[in-house]
Amino acid sequence: MHRPHIFVTRTIPSEGIELLKEHCTVEVSPHDRPLTREELFAGAKDADGILSLLTDRIDSEFFRQAPGIRGVANYAVGYDNIDLAEALRRGVPVSNTPGVLTDATAEMAWALLFSACRRVTESDRLMKSGMWKGWGPMQFIGADVTGATLGIIGAGRIGTAMALKSRGFSMKVLYADAFRNSTLEDTLGAQQVSVEELLAQSDFVSVHVPLMESTRHLLDRQAFGSMKRSAYLINTARGPIINEADLTAALRDGEIAGAGLDVYEFEPKAVDGLSELPNVVMTPHTASATISSRTGMAMKAASNLIAMVTGQRAADCVNPEVYQG
């Protein structure tokens, strides 16, 4: 019997590879780095399925170079790296990894929020420099979280988890989303508002929308100008949702107080000047980097891919239209 041939574009937790090996012949990229286009095409050329990362661009050129592909399992909940319309046109199912990284990502949003508003990384740098001269009443004054207003842009799984974790801090919660979120309204008394209202009223704004054409540069100079000067912006979603040059200017000019970022517009680079600012805390797109999340992502991606290359329906298919017709 033909064992489907799978190409995995970078090492992932072994549980996922072992699961794939039960059903398929598996080739894992030997490079511990994002692949070049040529390496991606070469690896996928004779494959039946690919386990891709958010750093792999799966577009029409990819499908031309890998004509045997019958399934794309993205090792991420976001799938803006994949041309879904092209996949659909070719009848190729695509899957993501929802659910398993919800809490880890929401926890990172909180970690960034606290780091930014209580100036944890600035303080850490001072301590490690050996230059601290002792306690001072005016040192590293930050912002209160308890009782403040939290604004959630995008109240899906991760936005909801972020908001629910505010319960210990007695916060007023606002959310902007196309849909009403009765969990947030019933549990927290949260209010659905427009993005404009949310920006104007929130002390902390946390971004949780997917990257789509309608959300690209959703937050720009005008948006930052409408926020409180004392407010903080947190982004654990996708970099291009924020115009990063505008954010850098807003942080530099004190239009907002600070930011906590896990994602960047032009990964792996940050725009010039951003990393020199004291009022931004930056992590390298690691919001889902916990053992259980990454293992869960590996298991989900593997089981979705096995389903796709063996002619079954993938549980987390994001283009289910492929199964009609």
Ligand code: DGY
């Ligand atoms: C995702 O899943 O989309 C994250 O950005 C990576 O875990």
